Amino acid sequence: GAVVSQHPSRVICKSGTSVKIECRSLDFQATTMFWYRQFPKKSLMLMATSNEGSKATYEQGVEKDKFLINHASLTLSTLTVTSAHPEDSSFYICSATLDRTYGYTFGSGTRLTVV
Amino acid sequence: GNSVTQMEGPVTLSEEAFLTINCTYTATGYPSLFWYVQYPGEGLQLLLKATKADDKGSNKGFEATYRKETTSFHLEKGSVQVSDSAVYFCALSAPYSGGGADGLTFGKGTHLIIQP
Numbered sequence: 001g002a003v004v005s006q007h008p009s010r011v012i013c014k015s016g017t018s019v020k021i022e023c024r025s026l027d028f029q030a031t032t033m034f035w036y037r038q039f040p041k042k043s044l045m046l047m048a049t050s051n052e053g054s055k056a057t058y059e060q061g062v063e064k065d066k067f068l069i070n071h072a073s074l075t076l077s078t079l080t081v082t083s084a085h086p087e088d089s090s091f092y093i094c095s096a097t098l099d100r101t102y103g104y105t106f107g108s109g110t111r112l113t114v115v
Numbered sequence: 116g117n118s119v120t121q122m123e124g125p126v127t128l129s130e131e132a133f134l135t136i137n138c139t140y141t142a143t144g145y146p147s148l149f150w151y152v153q154y155p156g157e158g159l160q161l162l163l164k165a166t167k168a169d170d171k172g173s174n175k176g177f178e179a180t181y182r183k184e185t186t187s188f189h190l191e192k193g194s195v196q197v198s199d200s201a202v203y204f205c206a207l208s209a210p211y212s213g214g215g216a217d218g219l220t221f222g223k224g225t226h227l228i229i230q231p
Contacts, residue, residue, distance in 0.1 A: 006158070034218045043204065044159075046218040059218075093158050095219075104208075104219060106151075108158040 002028050004096050006107025013084055013114055021079045021110045023094030028105075029074035030096035035067070038091040038109075050077055084114040117142045121205045121222035128195055129230055136190040136225045138179075138205035146207040148172075148181055148188040149219065153202045162190075162203070200229045 003026040013019050023033060032051050036044040048064075050056040050071035058064045066088075068080040077096075081088055094107040121138040128134060140146065147166045151159040163172030168183035179190045188205060205222040 036218075041224075043221040043223040044219075046220075049218050095159075103161065103164070104149075105161075106159040109156075111156075 002096075002103070002105040004030075004094065004105045004107040006094050006110055008110060009108060010111045011113070013112070015085055015114055016083055018080055018082045019084055019112060021081075021092055021094075021112075023077045023079070023096065023107050025075045025096045025105070028096075028098055030077070030098065031074065032097050033071055033077040034095040034097075034104075035069060035077075035079050036093045036095065038093060044093060047079075081112065084112070086114045088112065089114045117146065117207060117209055117220045119205050119207055119220055119222035121203075122225055123223050125226040125228050127228045127230065130197055131194045132229075134190070134192040134195045134199075134227070136203055136205075136227070138188045138190065138222060140186050140188065140205075140207050142186075142207055142209065142220075144210035145183070146210055148179070149206040149208070150177070150179055150188070150190050151204045151206060151221075153204065153224070155201075159204065195227075195229050197229045197231055200227055202226050 005024045007022050035047045038044045047062045048056045048058045050069050052071050052074050056069035071077040093109040095104045097104050118141045149164045150162040152162045153159050163174040165172040165181035171180045177192045179188050202224045204224045206219040209217045
């Protein structure tokens with residue numbers, strides 16, 4: 001079946017530094033990748049949608065300069081949290097799909113802690 | 116806009132009990148509906164889905180029927196096990212309107228606890 005690999009699973013960084021999270025589709029070409037943020041006891045909130053080779057589309061309220069998304073190939077998307085602050089601490093999950101009929105496959109998530 | 120409402124829990128049941136987790140949605144047209152399960156510290160796994168009215172999705176003893184008239188997609192299981200303890204998310208994807216895939220809209224999740 002479709003597999004999406006997300007790394008790292010956990011990361012702790014100092015306030016003011018940047019952190020990169022990778023999302024890879026291992027056995028299919030992901031035309032579209034999605035990045036979600038999950039707060040404790042809250043639902044997943046869609047942050048942005050990225051299509052290979054084009055700029056990401058950010059949801060309202062998500063700072064595009066803070067959360068940089070790159071989808072340079074059909075198997076890799078990265079989310080970089082720039083100048084991280086403690087309020088950016090959260091669980092980030094990526095999802096990938098070939099097309100809307102293919103279904104959505106989720107990565108295992110990244111727990112980011114900013115100290 | 117689209118939205119999904121589900122009971123938040125926690126829902127605590129004894130093993131072999133009957134489970135229902137309610138989910139209702141708001142969307143224009145005919146969205147696709149999903150149930151995902153999240154085990155502690157992990158990402159989401161697709162449990163089942165339905166893409167049109169009256170479809171029934173089923174997997175691992177779980178079932179949900181797409182009810183257009185009540186805009187609902189309730190999750191049921193006849194006899195739960197301790198291993199079913201997890202957080203369950205109801206979600207929808209918008210009806211196709213041209214272009215690429217859209218992100219999912221999730222409910223807040225229901226924490227299910229099954230006691231031996």
